[in-house]
Amino acid sequence: MRVLLSTYGTRGDVEPLVALAVRLRALGAAVRMCAPPDEEFAKRLAGIGVQLVPVGPPVRELMRGKTLPSAADLARYRNELVETQFGAFPGAFDGCDVVVAAGLAQVAARSVAEAAGIRYVYVSYAAVHLPSPHHAPPPRPGWPEPEAADNRTLWECDARNVDAQFGEALNRHRAALGLPLVNNVRDHILTDRPWLAADQVLGPWRETPGLDVVQTGAWTLPDERPLPADLAGFLDAGSPPVYVGFGSMSPAEGIGGMAVDAIRAQGHRVLVSRGWADLDLLDDGDDCFAIGEANHQNLFRRVAAVVHHGGAGTTLTAARAGVPQVVIPLQLSDNPYWASRVAALDLGAALDAPAATAESLGVALKTALSPETRARAKSLGARLRTDGAEVAAHRLLDESR
Numbered sequence: 001m002r003v004l005l006s007t008y009g010t011r012g013d014v015e016p017l018v019a020l021a022v023r024l025r026a027l028g029a030a031v032r033m034c035a036p037p038d039e040e041f042a043k044r045l046a047g048i049g050v051q052l053v054p055v056g057p058p059v060r061e062l063m064r065g066k067t068l069p070s071a072a073d074l075a076r077y078r079n080e081l082v083e084t085q086f087g088a089f090p091g092a093f094d095g096c097d098v099v100v101a102a103g104l105a106q107v108a109a110r111s112v113a114e115a116a117g118i119r120y121v122y123v124s125y126a127a128v129h130l131p132s133p134h135h136a137p138p139p140r141p142g143w144p145e146p147e148a149a150d151n152r153t154l155w156e157c158d159a160r161n162v163d164a165q166f167g168e169a170l171n172r173h174r175a176a177l178g179l180p181l182v183n184n185v186r187d188h189i190l191t192d193r194p195w196l197a198a199d200q201v202l203g204p205w206r207e208t209p210g211l212d213v214v215q216t217g218a219w220t221l222p223d224e225r226p227l228p229a230d231l232a233g234f235l236d237a238g239s240p241p242v243y244v245g246f247g248s249m250s251p252a253e254g255i256g257g258m259a260v261d262a263i264r265a266q267g268h269r270v271l272v273s274r275g276w277a278d279l280d281l282l283d284d285g286d287d288c289f290a291i292g293e294a295n296h297q298n299l300f301r302r303v304a305a306v307v308h309h310g311g312a313g314t315t316l317t318a319a320r321a322g323v324p325q326v327v328i329p330l331q332l333s334d335n336p337y338w339a340s341r342v343a344a345l346d347l348g349a350a351l352d353a354p355a356a357t358a359e360s361l362g363v364a365l366k367t368a369l370s371p372e373t374r375a376r377a378k379s380l381g382a383r384l385r386t387d388g389a390e391v392a393a394h395r396l397l398d399e400s401r
Helices: 012-028 039-047 059-063 070-091 109-116 151-176 185-192 229-236 255-265 296-302 313-322 335-344 358-368 371-381 390-399
Strands: 002-007 030-036 051-053 099-100 118-126 242-246 272-273 288-291 305-308 326-329 347-349
Touching: 002 012, 002 242, 002 335, 012 030, 012 039, 012 099, 012 313, 012 390, 030 039, 039 051, 070 109, 099 109, 109 118, 109 151, 109 185, 118 185, 229 242, 229 288, 242 255, 255 272, 255 358, 296 313, 305 313, 305 347, 305 358, 313 326, 313 335, 313 358, 313 371, 326 335, 326 358, 335 347, 335 358, 347 358
Parallel strands: 002 030, 002 099, 030 051, 099 118, 242 272, 242 305, 272 288, 305 326, 326 347
Antiparallel strands: none
């Protein structure tokens, strides 16, 4: 069996497919992956023996700024990515038996697979990306924000926004491939049987008419890497610190420093992850330590709480470690959704980033670090499964034979 995996995004978009690739290869499947050409992704895939087919510009450059590009720049960027996909995907898909596409940005994947007679599976990493009356669509930067109050109308507006962005280009390429035109781009990409690679406890799917969602559990791998010696030394030198990190994202101006101050004000040590934003939040105090890349599965078991942006991977890893969380979500993608799940499950607190203050951060930290919250976080962590990628790999191969 030959499997093509495809996504475009940050590490949080790539890593779940890495986990699936490892499980597929263990079952004897041949795997290649379309992903951004960033050096870290190339090294990651080379390390597991998977061929990278680079598609699109490096994503790290897009995320480097303090703010996202303008609406016009984002529209141009998205259109260029669609053209790039239709140029690169036919060769990448050649000889494959099934294509797994992750994320709405995979506009060309289903059409190219359809033209080649290849099975197509769409996967989302969070329930909020799939249309349902139980939740509103996620924030989509650069597109008009609808003013409707009910979720059904919001999803209808969302479909129109996707059509406005991608409809002309998609149907132009489909016509060139001899394929029928589509009148709802978003639902065409998602299909009526999407897969959901999210934990059933942390991010469950609620039954919705018209969608037969296959929830496999989150796609992750165990990480056995030791912590760097200097980090281990800092952890050993005192009480468990509070971790602050925003992954591939740049936090709102001042949020990182405010978080460090709030943590210190309550007498806790601080561990700052520089991330893609290369956060510089340190002074000469010996109660604060900065890190680069580290094994979060190992690290989070040794911290008092995790302050983060609401990425799916960070939320899941902290939850599995059984530690409380304070989520300060960017208004982007699934970040607000995961913040709401942390709050709903009483695993800590969620803040509105633009309105966050030193006082509200202090209150959130007190909530997260209370004995009651810590007990709930520990209890829930024991209920989360770790076999999602294995479940998905078996299912994919069984259904594709």
